[in-house]
Amino acid sequence: MELKLEMGGVFLIDEKKLWNENEAILKSLQDDILVTNTDGIILRVTEATEGIYNLKENEMVGRSVYELEKEGVFTPILTPMVIKEKKKITIVQTTNDGKKLLVTGIPVYDSENQLVRIVSYSHDITELLNMQKYLTDMEDEMERVKSELEMLRNLHFYTEGMIASGDEMKKVLQLSLQVAEIDVNVLLLGESGVGKSHIAKFIHNKGPRRDGPFIEVNCGAIPESLFEAEFFGYESGSFTGASNKGKVGLAELAEGGTLFLDEIGELSLANQVKILKFIQEKQFYRVGGTKVRTVDFRILAATNKDLEKAIEEKTFRQDLFFRLNVVPITIPPLRRRATDIIPLVEYFLKYFSEKYSRERALDEGIIHLLLTNEWKGNVRELINLIERLVVTSSKQLIEIENLPERYRKTYHEVSTIEDGNRSLDEILDSVEKQVLLKARKRHKTTTKMAKALGISQPSVFRKLRKYGIE
Incomplete structure (x- = not known):
């Protein structure tokens, strides 16, 4: 029982009828709300908080948020940020079971304008972030497919089969069939016009990547200054004249398929270095980008140049030659x-x-x-x-x-x-x-x-x- 003096008299009040308005409001909220003092000690939590962090109320109240962070319950902690900035702050917090929370902390001041409490509330955005990543990946994939289709519209291949009556050409096709089933690098050699692109397409169509894209890059047709942007793509606004939407590069279009580097002997030494690194790691950055992109592809290359002579003349890198020249196939002239x-x-x-x-x-x-x-x-x-x-x-x-x-x-x-x-x-x-x-x-x-x-x-x-x- 409690005594209460009201209008000059003392009244007995039943404890069961006591009603705390702030308490009722707090409990009615469905959101995760957590209140700490300036030392980071948890003073109050709502029922929703228990479900968020998988801890009961009595396992949190009275404990320090610094201590809970060390135990891996959640990270990072918001309290010190609000104390330092003395303003409302929102961060993304990760819980011990991998959930992502959008947490907002608000400073609470007393009548003397002293900071006394930090109230934080959160929303589980795990699914939202997963959806965002999915949509981003889908946007990249759609852009890749659109670019691939646009490229294929401008290409023409004869895919009905290869014609070979003579022994020498039959040997070329036999070797091409042998290497088609294996993801080994192939270097196609021969004069201009002998059908190196056709043989490359033949190898692609006969191999396990036949359902993937066949992306042909004419290394001699792309200006040296634009090669990196065309080959690796670029992000929005990465250089003057760049599309405001960015662009998917030719390398990225080859995902799951074959990347055919035609006229590889025409590449500058600077671009040869970039190609070598890309072939070795199968990773790259778009021009102006910070995200590492990984591509799964098979490399075929072709040239009408004598690359061994070019190596002697120091116009072609020996390490790139050895990387490409795993299986050389020479196509005879007509x-x-x-x-x-x-x-x-x-x-x-x-x-x-x-x-x-x-x-x-x-x-x-x-x-x-x-x-x-x-x-x-x-x-x-x-x-x-x-x-x-x-x-x-x-x-x-x-x-x-x-x-x-x-x-x-x-x-x-x-x-x-x-x-x-x-x-x-x-x-x-x-x-x-x-x-x-x-x-x-x-x-x-x-x-x-x-x-x-x-x-x-x-x-x-x-x-x-x-x-x-x-």
Whole structure:
């Protein structure tokens, strides 16, 4: 019982009916509220606080927040921050079970304006932060996919298969199939236009990363000053002229797939260092960024340069060469693939006829010329010529007059072969004999002839006997 003097009299009050308004308000709150004094001793907590920190009220009240931090109940502690700043402060706090809390501390002053209490309240934002991270990752992924699709729109590949009739090209494809299943670095070597990009795509399509992206980086086409930003990407406002949204780099687009570094020999020494570090660690920073980004990819590289000579001339790093040159594959020029020319012509004639809805056929004289041409531009030159003939010819039969001038100039060398009374096999035999005669004149041994023609030495020997060539 309690005595209370009111209006000159003493009244007995039942303790059960005593009512503390502040206490009632505090208990009605569903939020986590914790009150400490300036020494960090906990004075009051709400019921919600028990669930947040997995401690009962009697396990917290009377204890120091400094002590609880040492025990790992929560970190960091807010009390000293509010005491120091003497103002409202909000931080993110981590509990012993990994929850993330958004905690706000408010200073409480007495009538003499002295700091006496710190009241803090918190909200569990673990799911919110997880969602934020998920959304950030999704934004990065969507940006990567968008950039990849945009890039693929600008690329064109022939994926129906590789054409290889000659022994040398068959060996190239056999080796390509062998390495396709293993994530080993491959260096593709050969003249410009022999099909290094095509072989790289072939290796990608035959390997375990076939469902991932195939990202081709033409190292010779990107200006040196822009290479880092294009390859690694950049953050918003990282340099003058940068997009305000930032940009995903080519390296990041290769996640889960193949990164094909074409014309690797054209890279500057400064950019070679960056590429080497990236290949070794598979980690990088965007230009202007502070977040480490990790990419899972396979490296294929290609060049038409003699990299060993470039190393001697100190224009290419030896350590990068050894990193890339795990399995070298040399693709022969088209002039050493005489047996592949007719199948290639047939394939691309059909392809471009369907593409442009223009049914076209080649005159025999053109076939003769194609078989004896030097093809300095290799397969790329052949493809471009066939496409040009399909597009520019006005008649179904493409004739010598439809050829560009520089091809017509050499036509007289093969025009004597043309004979409308002979079958195609007879004409091809005549062309084959002419090719063998030229090869015999240039190369004194059948071994050298075989290498130049892309066939075996026994095949050369049999063909020489067939046509009576000494």
